[in-house]
Amino acid sequence: MESIRLRLDVSYDGADFSGWAAQPGRRTVAGVLVEALGRLVDASSLGLTVAGRTDAGVHASGQVCHIDLPVPAWEELEASLMRRLAALMPPDARVRAIRPVPATFDARFSATFRRYEYRVADTVWGPEPLRRHDTIGWVRPLDLDRLNAASQWLTGEHDYAAYCKRKEHATTIRAINRLDWRRDPDGVCVATVQADAFCQSMVRSLVGALLTVGDGRRDPGWPATLLTRTERSSEVTVAPAHGLTLVEVGYPAEADYAVRAEATRRLRA
Structure with missing residues (x-):
């Protein structure tokens, strides 16, 4: 199925997170983000990629990641995705912006x-x-x-x-x-x-x-x-x-x- 790449700008208070990367049995930023997205779409194939894997306790006001969303899902959610994520995400993590980007964009490797x-x-x-x-x-x-x-x-x-x-x-x-x-x-x-x-x-x-x-x-x-x-x-x-x-x-x-x-x-x- 054809997909569209989305850039997500994320901020979080790292105090109660065990860093960015998902870890079994630990609360992480990637974990709560994927959990929130999973309530809206099939999160197993999003391919979440982040610019920098921050350590436990480290904060972010300008973190960037990208996901690949099936085009039909994006067409359905485009107008409401930000609002829905705001309701589903915990208060110490926010998705502040979502926008389509070319498939050549890589949140990690394209960063200067x-x-x-x-x-x-x-x-x-x-x-x-x-x-x-x-x-x-x-x-x-x-x-x-x-x-x-x-x-x-x-x-x-x-x-x-x-x-x-x-x-x-x-x-x-x-x-x-x-x-x-x-x-x-x-x-x-x-x-x-x-x-x-x-x-x-x-x-x-x-x-x-x-x-x-x-x-x-x-x-x-x-x-x-x-x-x-x-x-x-x-x-x-x-x-x-x-x-x-x-x-x-x-x-x-x-x-x-x-x-x-x-x-x-x-x-x-």
């Missing part, structure tokens, strides 16, 4: 970048109660100049093995094109990290290393010295998951979806 933000409150009293789910508390004052000085040496294409949980047959080479810190009007320090892709725990490991520079315990040049390592560094503490949010996934023009997907599939050497 993923951008994350990590929020840290270094105030004496800690994070504001209403932001406790997406902001960590840091007991030592943070120096923004030191954070940014250390961050600039971590951008570019490198082997981030020291900052990753290595997977068999997977590369730890990545290209970070943005890593910087700002202090928002509420006083919270926010790290912005953008790359074509990330390996598991990479962003939280980078933040964990940089925080020790920001509070004065490490020299600004120290995080970059770890880029010579070929294995995960025991000196790096992984920052807590709940401070991290996936805020945006970027894609090329429609005509370039397939080309980008093919390039992404090639293993970095």
